[in-house]
């Protein structure tokens with residue numbers, strides 16, 4: 024049996040990456056629209072309604088519009104945009120986030136792919152909140168750097184033309200980045216984290232870090248407890264791995280070009296300070312890799328088919 028998949032937005036940065044991962048798979052009948060019809064409403068509506076599963080790789084408004092064009096109760100949706108990540112009726116497509124999340128994705132009709140930065144933040148923080156190691160009312164921050172492909176075609180052009188004129192550019196300085204609501208909601212935190220994103224002059228890759236004082240953790244929690252909680256949460260996961268915190272540096276490129284994510288816990292027992300660090304590819308586990316993983320799960324296929332571990 025083949026699964027009919029339509030990618031809406033297949034020539035964008037994320038869409039192209041998904042297409043690349045799906046094109047050689049015989050169990051998937053992949054459909055995209057030619058350049059002259061890819062923004063034609065009638066052509067999109069027909070393709071959206073013919074597919075078993077559609078993957079939306081569009082700006083938020085166009086993603087909402089695409090969902091509204093689906094006029095049947097059969098077509099299932101994976102939305103890579105921010106539009107539905109905290110919306111009612113949508114399942115959050117981070118398969119490793121909760122013990123039953125993959126099962127929920129498997130039966131969901133509407134799946135929202137997580138944001139790249141939230142993927143890193145939630146992987147580090149959610150197991151600690153769930154396990155009671157980090158109180159839900161903790162005040163936390165997360166700083167992160169992304170490759171410039173995270174900003175899509177416009178930012179790629181900005182950096183590759185030389186117009187950006189920088190090696191490293193903090194942004195989100197109004198403290199209202201679009202990813203904060205999904206970070207707070209899916210971590211189960213009472214307060215929004217302070218999010219400090221930056222874009223680096225490298226095409227792809229991401230490093231994100233949550234600094235913590237032991238005093239923020241539940242009384243008696245040690246650095247080893249934190250490491251063990253993460254190791255437990257991702258035991259057996261093919262894509263999320265917990266590595267030893269015995270390296271001196273971590274590079275933004277560490278997991279670039281793959282669909283995996285690596286978590287590390289660094290700590291100083293003397294000062295009682297910790298740094299939780301995640302590396303991933305913003306276009307891999309942060310976008311296209313997660314979309315393909317969700318598609319596999321929804322279609323009952325090998326969850327890591329087509330992915331680079």
Ligand SMILES: NC(=O)C1=CN([C@@H]2O[C@H](COP(=O)(O)OP(=O)(O)OC[C@H]3O[C@@H](n4cnc5c(N)ncnc54)[C@H](OP(=O)(O)O)[C@@H]3O)[C@@H](O)[C@H]2O)C=CC1
Pocket residue numbers: 031032033034035036037038061062079080081082083085103104105137138139172173174175176177305306309310
């Ligand atoms: N880049 C990343 O790392 C990540 C991106 N995402 C999300 O994925 C989505 C796509 O982002 P990204 O690929 O980076 O963006 P891009 O700008 O690279 O691509 C978006 C594509 O959508 C097309 N498009 C825009 N409006 C319409 C429309 N009405 N109908 C059909 N096609 C349309 C654009 O056309 P045109 O080529 O003509 O501009 C473009 O090809 C966004 O919601 C983004 O937030 C999620 C995680 C990571």
Ligand SMILES: CC(=O)N[C@@H](CCC(=O)OP(=O)(O)O)C(=O)O
Pocket residue numbers: 103104105137138139140169170171172173174178201202220221222305309310
């Ligand atoms: C470097 C850069 O600009 N990154 C984008 C996020 C990219 C991303 O993946 O976010 P979505 O999944 O929500 O699209 C930003 O900060 O808006």
